[in-house]
Amino acid sequence: MSGRGKGRGRGRVDTLENDDDENLTSALTSLSKLSVVENVPTGLGRGRGRGRSNDHSEDDASQKQKSSSSSSSGRRSSSRGRGMVPRLIARRPMTTTEQYEDVLDDDKLSSLGGRHESALSVPDAEKRSSSDDHAKLIDDMNPALVDSLQRESEQNKQPKNITMKLESRPGIGSCAQEKFQVASNFYKARGTPKDAYLYTIECELLSVRAGRTHPILNYEEAMEFFELVAQQLSASVSPTVSNDSYTSTFTASTVSTLSSTTNPVSKQPMYFDGSHLFYTIRNFPDIEMEIERSHRPENCRYRNVHVSITKVKDLKLFLMANSKEQMDQQILHFFETVLKSSLYRKNYTRVNSSFFLLSRTQPVDCFIPAKNFYEGFHITMKHIHAGLAIQPKEKIGVFHKPKHLLEFLEEFFQQDIRDNTKFWQNEFLRRQAAEAVKGLKVKLDTGNTSSNGKEKVIKDISAESASNLTFTLPDGDVINVADHFATANRRKLTYPYLPCVLTRKYKKEDPTTGDKIEFFEYFPIEMCFVVDKQPVKGTLDPDVISKLIRIAAKPAPQTFNAIRENMHQARHELQEQFDNLGVEVAENMIKTEARIMPTPTIEYGNTSINNVMNGTWSPQRFVRPQNITNWGCCIVTRRPHRDAENIVSRAIDTLYQSARQLGIELSYPAYDSMPNVVNPNQLQEYLEFCEKENFELVLVVLDSKNSEEYSKTKFIAERLSGGILTQCVLMNTLKKINNQSAQMILMKINAKLGGLNAQVDLKLFQAGNGGALFSHGFPVMIQGLETNVMAGQDSILGLASSFDPSATSYTMQTEITSNPNIITNMIDLQMQALKTYYKITGEKPKAIIFFRTAVNEHQMHQTLGFEYRAIKSACSLLQQDYEPKITYIMATKNHATRLVATDKRFQIGKSQNVPAGTVVDTAIVDRSRFDFYLQSSQGIQGTSIPTKYTVCQDENRLSADSVQGLCYYLCHGYVRCNRTVSRPNCLMYAKLATDRARAYMKAAGNYIHNYRQKSVQAHMPDILNVKRQFVEDFEPTDRKKTTDENRLYKTMFFT
Structure with missing residues (x-):
């Protein structure tokens, strides 16, 4: 039924979230438009020092001239203590990378080399350390070089399409404590494929x-x-x-x-x-x-x-499939298209690249109302060392239950909604219902009408019932939906007091006036049936995802049995297509040799651990414990638990005992009244009090994970104040605290206070240039780059860089980027990291080991080409002859490869995963690249995902054993736990940096919302004034506030 809508009930229901308040990335992006100081890469300018906006193109010419001088002064005024806190940029000014883009051209770099001074060797008169033997950094570059490079790059502000060939494999690793055989989820494809x-x-x-x-x-x-x-x-x-x-x-x-x-x-x-x-x-x-x-x-x-x-x-499939070179992506696309289109024709339900045979499988018991989830598989084609291979992987898919729409909603809300008129009168519940069914495809049962049996997509639920929702007939009469079906269709509605679903909204020209008239198509809820085979789209709630993972988690052998069953069924369905192509697929998975890498020595204050068993060990006395004598504690909650203070007090006693074991002298809180119960609305006032009391630490107890109070705490403590160290902990954790959990909390606290928990001996790897990495006189900087991607929003990148000989302590930088695959501001980031390393250690790293989360395989060459050259350029811009050896490695767990030991002796723990330290670099790796799989941690739940490493460039000329051992060693010593982690620590810290930046943005968005409310009351002209007032009051991203005056300097506060 369609017609012109009247009264309420027309148009789409708003989503539950307020986009203006929750789209925090967008909010801060707009915020930064207010003030841009050229080349202040960590955020907005401060106070009257803010530059002009870059929003208007007509101002560009004059702005460029002004920015050159303002950038120099801006850098001088904020040079002290850079790089130790997150760099939070929303809409950045022109970056150094853009200004010096042609520096990425090696020929131009060498031709311009004589025109700039050595920034790493010229002393800075304003900032001298006690050791005058070391030349100090300066923040100003040669103005002639700046002007020259700005002019040369003026016509090209976008990343150049530079590609580089990936590093070839130097050989196969041989270092091993033990060797054993593993099966992997690859099925070799043989034969002579037709063209x-x-x-x-x-x-x-x-x-x-x-x-x-x-x-x-x-x-x-x-x-x-x-x-x-x-x-x-x-x-x-x-x-x-x-x-x-x-x-x-x-x-x-x-x-x-x-x-x-x-x-x-x-x-x-x-x-x-x-x-x-x-x-x-x-x-x-x-x-x-x-x-x-x-x-x-x-x-x-x-x-x-x-x-x-x-x-x-x-x-030419035969020639290309048997080539030893990297296979053309078009060939892989051909085979994948054959697989996926053929399976779709065999009644498989396709969801992206996964397939589910819903008609032949039973749904798994699901705790999500109105949802089922099915087991299926993901399938793709790979070109590996053994040749072409099909790679299936088990997959779980969540689908909407096919049933009457009324029953669907009743199950969703777990209550009767047919006879409950109060339910539909509640606007909040109606919106929830509309959000639950939005996008669902329903089949209509309208009786003897043209719409009967048709499928429609729900766009909204009307605010009015079928008996109140009216529309205009062609003769001009007005009729409600219930009466329309009772008269025209001779079908009286059973529930006329229930709302209708909106399935179509369109405009049509009035033949008499020529005006565009808006029409709406509604159908009563009772006439709709949810169509089957509809996957749930979008992102599920994190708690739901966590529960699904626990339900779907299987020991590795069971996972591989499910893969075999799926592949057996798929091979049967695809056999005809394989015969047409002249391809034969093996019945068994590919098996290959795996090696268990030796473990590193972990040094503590009073002992060393030489044999790490199954990726875990017991913490000992810290190398450099930090005493805590003046600290506070509060419980942030809106609903105080009657026994909350006693629970926290008992937990403090446990912390006190555990601290003595780790070498930390921990006093009790500064005031006998602590822990204090603090309402979230009073949190800022309380933390300001803690700052005035010069507390070394504030223990903040929260009710739940990912709460608004968490982001608010970190934002106030680390951005709005002069720098307060906080340790957040859940009330549930303190209720069941024991010595082990207390030690983990103290590990985080010690790192935040600038202490050193443990250090891993990395002095094992011999570089080809004659110097041993990590040895005395050969400093090395380890870096990790992580990107945090959110759908529909700009991504956040985090760069963690080590600043001590053992690569244990890290600084962090964060920045918003629109392209997570190519970091266009890499020169700025790298220059800042190098300056910070030099300021803290007094040395320049002779080697840089750079880890990055991997991009898609077809983008690797371009990403490497831009970022690797940017790192080289940053070094040359700081000092003309400064050329550290760079090893650039991509690491990812976003792949489908799984491993299981064929010998039960190597199936470790309840989940029967391969042992920690397992490395595979034969058969299932790429033919032409230097890549390998490493399972560095011991999987506890489900089948572990090994990390895939691809060495893209290696100027240090490390052997296969050296690279694999280094990657494994760097997975030890993470400050948050006494276990190996699945990726190198630098990537884990970079991930924490992006999470912290996201928390800042969430809290900042709430502050902007509060100021928006004030602007309505004060009749301020526009939202820009609101945001300007916000910046002037709180300065959330000001560099000087968060480095020179911030006590978080030289601490890993983000852990």
Whole structure:
């Protein structure tokens, strides 16, 4: 039923979240537009020192001239103590990378080298340490170089498309405590594949219309449409036809005939990717055709469709599949398209790259109301050292339950909503209901009407009931929805007092006035049935995800049994396609040799641990314990527990006992009244009191994880104040505290106070240039770059850089970036990290080991080309002849590879995972790259995911054993636990840095919201004034406030 809406109930229901308040990245991005100081990379300028906005292009010419001088002075005024706190930038000014982009060209760098002074060797008169033997850093670069490079890069502010070849494998590692065999989830593909041909298919149905983000047809509709095209294409073209173009027209009768007489899938297989490419093993000419469709989706205004098919490329599969070089991505795309399109035709439900056979499997018991979850598999094609291989992986998918929409909502809310009129009168509950069903596809049961049996997508739930929601008939009469169905359809509604679902909203021109009139299409809830096979879209609640992981977690052998069963079924379904291509898939998984790496020596204050068992050890007396004599404690809650203070007091007693074991002298809180119960609204006042009392630490007890109070605590303590160290802990943790959990809390506290818990002996790896890494006189800086990506928002990057010989203590920098795959501000970040290292140690690192979270395989060359050269350029810009040896490594757990030991002796623990320290660098690795898999931690729950490392560049000329051992050793000594972690510590700290920046932004967004409310009361002209007032009052990202005057300097406060 559709018509012109009247009264309430028209339009879409707003989401529960207020986008203005919750879109915190956007909020701070707008915030930074208010004031930009050129080349102050950690955030906004302060007070009257703020520069002009870069928002208006007409100001660019004058701004560039002013920025040159302001940047120099800005850098001088904030040079002290840089780099120790998160660099939180929303909308940054022109970066050093952009200014000096042509420096990335090595030839230009060398030609300009004589025009700048050595920043790492010129003393800074303003900042001298007690040791005058070391030359000090200066923050100002040669103005002539700055001006020259600015002019040269003026025409090109975007990253250059620089690519570099990845490092080749120097050999296979041999170092091992023990060797054993593992099975991996790869199935080798053998045979002599036939040649294939790549075509593009172009038509309006598969294109994205202006102003839209998706094609007219979704994946299922596109696959159905292509079947029609394939039938007509097979019937129209002779196998011996020439490659000249061909034109044909088809009608509905032709379609009917073809459907009954041909089977193109088996006779002439074609494989469509669901977008605009398809492959076939038959060579067709280019074709233009007209297709008359027998039916069309509602959002499609086309009936007769023009289709253009053009050949793009011949694929020589035999030559490419057996090449030892890196395989063309087009070949892998061909095989993946064959797999996925063939499985889809076999009634598998596809969700992205995963497949679920819902018709033959039973759902797993699910605790989520109105949801089922099924076990399926993800499948892809890989080119590994052993050749082409299919890689399946077990997958869990959550689907909406197919049932009557009323039953669906009742299960969702766990209550009766049919006869509960108060439920629908509650606006908050109605919005919840609308959010729960938004995007659901429902099938209509409208009786004897044209809409009966049709499928619609729900956009909203009306605010009014069917008996109150009215629309205008063509004759001008006004009627409500309930009466319309009772009279026109002769069907009286059972629940006329329930609302309706909105399924369509469109505009139509009034023939008399020419005005655009808005129309809405509503149907009563009782006429809707939820269609099956609908996956839950979007991100699930973190608690739900955690529960799903626990339910789905299986020991490694069980996981591999499930993979074998899925692959056996898939091979049966795909056998016909394999035969057509001339490919045979092995029945068994690939097996290969694995090695257990030796463990490092972990040094404590009074002893050393030489043999780490299963990735865990007991902490000893700290190397450098920090005493805590003046500290406070508070319980932040809105609902105080009657026994809360006693619980915290008992926990403090346990902390006191554990501290003595670790060498820490811990006093009791400064006041007998502590712990204090503090309302969140009074938190800022309380922390200001703690700052005045010069507390070394404040223990903050919270009710729940990821709470607003957590981000608020960190924002106030580390941004709004002069720097207060806080340790947040959950009340539930303190309720069941023991010596082990108390020691973990103290490990974090000691690191935050600038202490040193333990250090790992890294002096094992011999570099090719003759010096031993990490030895005396050969300083090394370890760096980790992590990106935190949120859908629909800018990403946050975090860079953690070591500043001590044992690579135990790290600084952090954070920044908002629009491109997590290429960090365009890398020169700025690297220069800051090098300056900080020099200020703290008095030395320049002779080697840099740089770890980065990996990007997609086809982007590796470009990412490496830009970032690696940026690191080199940063070193040269600081000092002309400064050339540390750089090793650039990408690390990721975002892959499908799993390992299981074939010998039960090496199936460790309850989850029966491979031992900690297991490395694999044969058979399942890449043919041409220097990569390997390392399982550095002992998996506790489910099947462990090994980390995949790819050595992209290695100027230190490390052997395979050295790189693998270094990566494993760097997974020890994490300050938050006495276990090995799954990735090197530098990446773990970089992840903590991005999390802390996200917490700052969340808290800052709440402050902006409060100021927005004040602006309404004060009648301020616009939101910019509100944000300007916010900056002047709180200065959340001011560099000087958070370094020179902040007590967090030289501490790992972000842990």
